Amino acid sequence: MANVIKITKGLNINLKGKAAAQVSAAPASKVYGLVPDAFWGMKPKVVVKEGDDVKAGDALFVNKLHPEVKFVSPVAGKVLLVERGDRRKVLSVQVEAAAQQSYVDFGKKDVNSLNGEQVKNALLESGMFAFFIQRPYAVVANPDDAPKGIFVSAIADMPLAANIDEVMKGNEADFQTGISALAKIAKVYLGVKPGSALASTKNAEVNVFDGKCPAGNVGVQINHVNPVNKGEVVWTIGAEEVVFIGRLFNKGIADFTRTIAVAGSEIKNPEYKKVLIGAKIGDIINNNVATDKKVRIIDGNPLTGMKTSADAFLYAHTTEVTAIPEGDDADELFGWIAPRFNEFSTSRSYLSWLMPKSKEYVIDARVKGGHRHMIFSGEYDSVFPMDIYPEQLLKAIISGDIDRMEALGIYEVAPEDFALAEFVDSSKVELQRIVREGLDMLRKENE
Secondary structure (H helix, E strand, O other): EEEEEEOOOOOOOOEEEOOOOOEEEEEOOEEEEHHHHHOOOOOOEOOOOOEEEEEEEOOOEEEEEOOOEEOOOOEEEEEEEEOOHHHEEEEEEEEEEEOOOOOOOOOOHHHOOOOHHHHHHHHHOOOOHHHOEEEEOOOOOOOOOOOOOOOEEOOOOOOOOOOHHHHHHOOHHHHHHOOOOOOOOOEEEEEHHHHHHHHHHHOOOEEEEOOOOOOOOHHHHHHHHHHOOOOEEEEEEHHHHHHHHHHHHOOOOOOOOOEEEEEEOOOOOOOEEEEEEOOOOOHHHHHOOOOOOOEEEEOOOOOOOOOEOOOEEEOOOOEEEEEEOOOOOOOOOOHHOOOOOOOOOOOOOOOOHOOOOOEEEEEOOOOOOOOOOOOOOOHHHHOOOOOOOOOHHHHHHHOOOOHHHHHHHHHHOOHHHHHHHHOOOOOOOOOOHHHHHHHHHHHHHHH
């Protein structure tokens, strides 16, 4: 029987524009781009040249620090461009898709007949290993490590996030194969929501997380199930990336097709799209964005995603593309004195608290206020369901106090764990950026 864990702290933000339960294929992009910045903490070394022919599953670049970790092409075609920026930083490797797709044949394998080392080697060879993220540091995992566990969250509860049940339709067998493969490497911890069909998954310790957002954050699940201490390592991977692994063993190919939510108040028809990682954002939204106002397109959800454009490429870990008003053209004469029944707030300063919980809100990208000093007000604690003092940890990061950062639990966290705290923060501090800088500082110190 699955263990049920009740999450009492958090905040559900009900935004307008949730994806309807219908799935269609996005138009195929002419050019696909694999973006190294999607894989934090690694240094790319490009192993192809412009003009090279590649198959889906051929390596485009590797990690300089661990060359056995490959980052492979999602499509077959011709390498069109190795895009570089300042100081020759690799921004993307772009492949012009061929009319007829071909795949590297990695061979079908019976997971039950393999040991952990054989599974890991298969993941490294096929590029699947690149999807593992390790704690501490929230970076691409080191294949030389022996993780004490592998965590998979099958809960998506951030605003406008894709519904895992919709994403998993038709992929159940591949998901089970993927979990069985991971269990050969280390113990697998699967987090599901109450009533999830995935609760019957075999070869994993299934934990049911019942509560508000961010119960779906893998960091919250790690904190409640098996916290990370100094010197320990755990790996995490997304639920649909487990499906990628299952397809590898069941079909013998690297198939990076995933179902993402195209959502937000500025999307005309919010729905699910089947896409390949690295597709052009413009092909995914495909004239489905409102044009009567300035719009922010986000690669990801509104709390943890990044600002993007129609010309950019879909990041490898992305599970939704969202569009919300930019807000810089809003005109609110005497807005400060208005009752604001249609404005979301976590306090009772707006009369929207009188509205039913089912009411959907439109939130734009404005900060709505200036930066102020960080104060100990309990704002963060109310939405931070981890056994960590968030304010104290953030101040230790800002001051560069590594010993205090370690004592306050920085090894357990990732930037996304502070997304809700950043949303409710009346000081308007970029908490996720601060946490990312703290993790990078600690990693550099410990190298």
